[in-house]
Amino acid sequence: MLVAANPVNEIALNQNPFGRSAPCMAAGGVSKSSYVDEDLRALQQVGIKVRFARNETIFNDGDEATHCYQVISGAVRLCKHMSDGRRQIADFLLAGDMFGVMQFGNYKFTAEAVGPVVLMCYPQRQVARLSTSLPNLRGRLLVLLSQRLLGMQDHLVMLGRQTAKERIASFLLQVANRSDAEEGLAFELPMSRQDIADYLGLTIETVCRMLSELKRQRIIAIPSSNQVVVDDMECLQALTGAGE
């Protein structure tokens, strides 16, 4: 699973992690940057930039939680590993997202780079100090935390009560929304099929089959294996089974 790549190496600084056609990601970056207000800027003073290669481990479940991070570019996965190799991905983080905050001692999950990734890295101590001196920072971190919680609740429903097809439909819509992708426009899937499977609680084969089926039904198109176009958003929405 955890095929460690070469140690931290030289990756072009401004490289866009989402490959070829990535105007959508620029927009995503902008929308996320609304988080970066005066409080977070104070935080960024004390951070340093770090890079990780594809599949590299950023920190392990159980490690002492010395730092927290913000994604500058690329994608990060947060996961739990079981002793027999089974893996559950709890979240994917994209540009602007923070992780590793409020860990109180030890990290409770493993963080790995999905592809080449650039992160801002903050000493936990500084964050704690700043969050007492800056009135809004703590509140802001709190909002971040509770948004994670909301996301996880939807994830629970997905894993507990949705069929494979419904999970794939929900997942695609989720990624499409985060990329601000319109119907008919392509967006990137930065993660592998295996990653998707481990996020959705499925196998890689089932993920492939469901994607192929959606393609056959002309609901989506797959120009390349990590690009997707939603041709019928409404239909995909209906397939999630969520219908309020």
Place this chain on the structure above:
Amino acid sequence: MLVAANPVNEIALNQNPFGRSAPCMAAGGVSKSSYVDEDLRALQQVGIKVRFARNETIFNDGDEATHCYQVISGAVRLCKHMSDGRRQIADFLLAGDMFGVMQFGNYKFTAEAVGPVVLMCYPQRQVARLSTSLPNLRGRLLVLLSQRLLGMQDHLVMLGRQTAKERIASFLLQVANRSDAEEGLAFELPMSRQDIADYLGLTIETVCRMLSELKRQRIIAIPSSNQVVVDDMECLQALTGAGE
């Protein structure tokens, strides 16, 4: 699903929600009460006591989040309902637990009484006001939030990557630990088989079958349908598949 019981009615105040033999719950109450320090006591000044009958809805997903709650006695389930009746329970709350905090506008899940329940009810406004004036309250709520997050991560692994038997084993251990139950001592399952199924992402029949199988293997005993004795804790632990 949501069979609304009689409107709020008279339930003996000091009734123990876990029925017959409940010394374990007294202990549970004590251990939880460590949360109730000077900050939370200030909060309790502004709360009122409310009661709900079995299966009554405390608030609905989407309702305006006017109050937050603390369980005094009984058990509460937090759940998401899908339009077709499918249900996923995100958490069970026991004496001492808080819920509905930090909802920012609207509740994002439904809260229902598992059995007759007594709650402390706090106006959200007061909590917000107190959490600015009391230096530690906000931090405390933050710790509560991130503990919820940790619990949810384990729940994700359970739903995404564990088999039915593993889920049942994990669930039993979880409830046993929360009840401070020793090997060989009975503890209460305050929730129905259907509730367990909806928490574990299984059907009621599968839950029954797995419990019966564990009973046949003499790993647990089931004196009554909502009491369980773990006879071989080590074996049950091994069955969770977690083995670190």
Place this chain on the structure above:
DNA sequence: CGACTGATTGATACGTCTCAAGGATAGTGG
């Protein structure tokens, strides 16, 4: 006692996993 609700067990169906093979793609070195 009789009716109701929740729990249990059985027989069968179905969805997803497993195992296996083949195809596409990207990176590597000649």
Place this chain on the structure above:
DNA sequence: CCACTATCCTTGAGACGTATCAATCAGTCG
């Protein structure tokens, strides 16, 4: 620039685990 190779993705056939449907049992309340 082109094999060569490794990795990822895709598809198929069959096995397995859990869901579904149906019947019975057990406890509770009127």
